[in-house]
Amino acid sequence: MSMNVNSPTDITPNSHCSVNLPTLVVHSPVHREHKRRNSEPSSPTLPATPQYPTYFAGFPSYSFEPWNVRLASRQSPNRRIKPLPSQLLSSNSYNKPPRRPSSSSSSTDSPAVSSTYLYLQDDDTETLLEEEIGYDHRFISNSSYSHSTISNTNIMSNSAGTMKRKVVIMGSPSVGKTSLTQQYVSPPTYNASYYPTIEDTSHKTVNYNGVQYECEIIDSAGLEEYSLFPGKYGIGVHGYILVYAITSRQSFEMIPIVHDKILDYAGLEKVPCVVVGQKLDLQSERAVTTAEGEALAKKLNAGFIESSAKDNKNVSKAFDVLLAEMQKEYNPAPEKKKASWWSWGAK
């Protein structure tokens, strides 16, 4: 606000005027932090806030201005950053979702969510201020913001205490993903003919380690090295079966690539996985040793098994290994109570 001042007599104690004075703006880290914490009030011209009635209810609303906000997901601080989806940029405002519970939380189960980082980009200094949020990727990847589909597996699927598990089977073409799935879901099923899969979903209820799981198993199309990772396989998925054929070196080399794509998409350091060396019956054509398979699985922090869908060998074990990995991640056994000091003396 400014006003021309003609002479000193124009200025009276009550005159509504101000004089243009140089303003010193200091953008200290404290100032930026203050800005970040007080980013709540937004311009009245901003479009309406999208509503997330169930999942995001009860969390404080965050409003951002498009020129200094950028949302990115990443696995670790040095990883590549995904661009902000246009629909979120245009929305400008959303409710902050709940934090992702850590695997050590006392909850019996955890939601299949991805850790995502939210960056507030300071317009003056380009400093990235970040805030970790627990975040379901459907939030950004589904342009219709259809939150009715968000899975929160903290909730038991029914009164009998069954837990839902969504599993995706991935790997190179023709390694035996479909054969493995079919043999598991409805044994004995084995088809020597090869029909490339586009996508197939099947269900099986299993009891593992005293817990009943309702598994949704998605048999995906074979991936090539430069295939784009299908985003839908990074959403609400609890675990992955990464399949190669022991007869194909190339399919084995695809495993870390697929694994990396999954982590990249999910923005996580770790996802429950089992590496499966398929076609175990074809020993004479073996191109990948068991030790190599084990070493790779260890490197990827995954379970490992070799199987033959043809002979129905280790097929259900492959799924059990994944269930074990998922149990470790989502519903670990409660820590044993430490003996208190007085109980030592009582012995």
Ligand SMILES: Nc1nc2c(ncn2[C@@H]2O[C@H](COP(=O)(O)OP(=O)(O)OP(=O)(O)O)[C@@H](O)[C@H]2O)c(=O)[nH]1
């Ligand atoms: N010898 C042997 N052949 C197998 C085994 N599993 C699958 N096959 C054969 O390998 C071929 C491919 O099997 P699929 O199960 O269709 O492989 P896939 O990985 O689902 O293939 P895509 O749909 O292209 O991704 C078929 O001819 C199967 O009969 C196995 O354990 N042993």
